[in-house]
Amino acid sequence: MSSATLYSVSFALVHDVLFALGRAVGGPVGAALRNSGLITGLALLVFAGILLIASLLNTIVLIWYERKLLGRFMDRRGAMHVGYAGLLQNFADGLKLFRKNTVRPREADGLGFYFGPTAYVVTSIVIFGVLPISSGWNAGALPLTLLLALTIFSFAPLFIFVSAWSSNNKYSLMGGLRSAAQMIAYEVPLLLAVVAVVVVAGSFDLTTIVYEQQNYWFWGPLVVALIVFVAAMLAEMERIPFDLPEAEAELVEGWNTEYGGMLFAFFMLADYLRALVGSILVVLLFLGGWTLPTWVPSAATSFPLAGILWFMVKTYIVFGLFVWVRASLPRVRTDQLLRVGWNRMIPLALLSVFLAAALVTVRCVPVFGCVPSLGG
């Protein structure tokens, strides 16, 4: 496990630059530049900036990845003209949306119309601040990162509903209502599935949860929780087959009917940011995060940034699974969606909590081994 983390690298960068500057300037200004509080603050800013750019870049690449994968599922090629294999197509699309005029309908409510998408995309970006991507990501102990991430994640229906309602359009409102009903219905099994993981790992800290998976990844014994989590996450991300809120055949474009230009780009971006967060959460909770099984030769994990690399590989594979589901399944009806949510998902999630409790009671499972905190 390499000791250089993103924060330590940015800290060293800021430290070296400021010390060189301070030595060159000299005097009281130079001493002020070498202040540790300033260095820490700037290092945090650099860290946050790198994180922001990395998450946005990843999101855009994720859209490209989905387009290419969907193309293969449909026996075609997807974007392929702009950049190598169409890699820059989404940047071009983003640039186009950026240049477009933002039109607000006359009857729409101005505050909500602009606040909704902005808050939606901001809350989606904020989640990346608490998700550990490799070891030593969070400098201090953040005991409740999982809860914090899920809390911010569940703000979404509020903002969607605000933007849908303030659009003053019947399709938007219907989409917003559907979105609220769906997200509230699937929030419960999602959290219950997470409870199963938390029961086994004994912590709400995502880093600790990943370290508890060093003997076996949780998807094996907690496969029921994984299924519930993935299905609920699909509904939370509003992806096919649960994309009722923006069912384009019935609701034009759902809650973002009235949005164009950069505000539409915000929605699009936030959707894929949330898809990325969903994939990352699956990897963190069930697939061992940035760790690899012990039988993998250490050369695969010992080079610099290996943790981030394996984490990204896993994340993209998980997102590929979501794309596979999207390519295969038709959209469900509202009644089917809610029936599955309340009648199937919640009992399954409770079952998974029960299984997790059983796992903790027997402490060690024959095939998999033991979780460290339970005596592994």
Added chain:
Amino acid sequence: MTGPEAETATEKPGDHPIAFVARPMATAARQFAKSLLRPSTIVYPYERLEDPRFRAEVAVAAGKPIGVGPVWDNYRGVHALNIATCISCNLCAFSCPDLCIEMVTVPGGDPKHPKKCPQIDYGKCSYCGFCSDACPEGCLTMTTRYELATPKRAEMIYSPQKLLEVFEQKLPMNPIRLERPENEDAVLLDPPLCIGCNACARDCPTQCITMLDVPRPDAKAGAKLPKRIWKEPVVNDSDCVRCGTCISVCPKECLFWGARP
């Protein structure tokens, strides 16, 4: 099947709910594996259908390739016009459903009979192929050329000379020709209506109509003979190309299609 029968037919007994998810996902995965290396898309500006590599891929269900020519044998692309054999019969313009063919004068005819050949507006053309089906001399055919994009609309109008250039490229051509039905294969005359005006003989592109004298009937006392030229058209059937020009120019509508006598 309609109505309730169709409803019940889709739900087979013994279908587990998991199968509703698993079966389409297996189908999608199969498709993914099949097209992972090479999807069916032919990346057009870089690859072309006439590339022999795709000959095997463009195949009908029976496994018999249909792409035997550069594209298809019966592909309907730009027209080729052989001006030398064109008889200016007007049948192509007559059969065109989009009215995109105009007969324009080309050099080569005598002053009394100016030679007219089709000029095609590809902005309107729907590539139905009726014109080449109708052409009695086989001089207007459709080729496999399909790239017509041009920055100006005026360039979409192909003059006979431009169509001749296409002909001279010797592209594979669509050979389909329609025969006239047997019961309207010959030009027939309704003699009492004819006034001997010579319009049919004058306009016949193959000059197969001759005006022959008809005996002037003996006028009875007091009766008036009809005012006409005492000649009647006779069609040389072996030269006739069944273009129907004579029928369309006849002022008295006394010529018509009919079964060969």
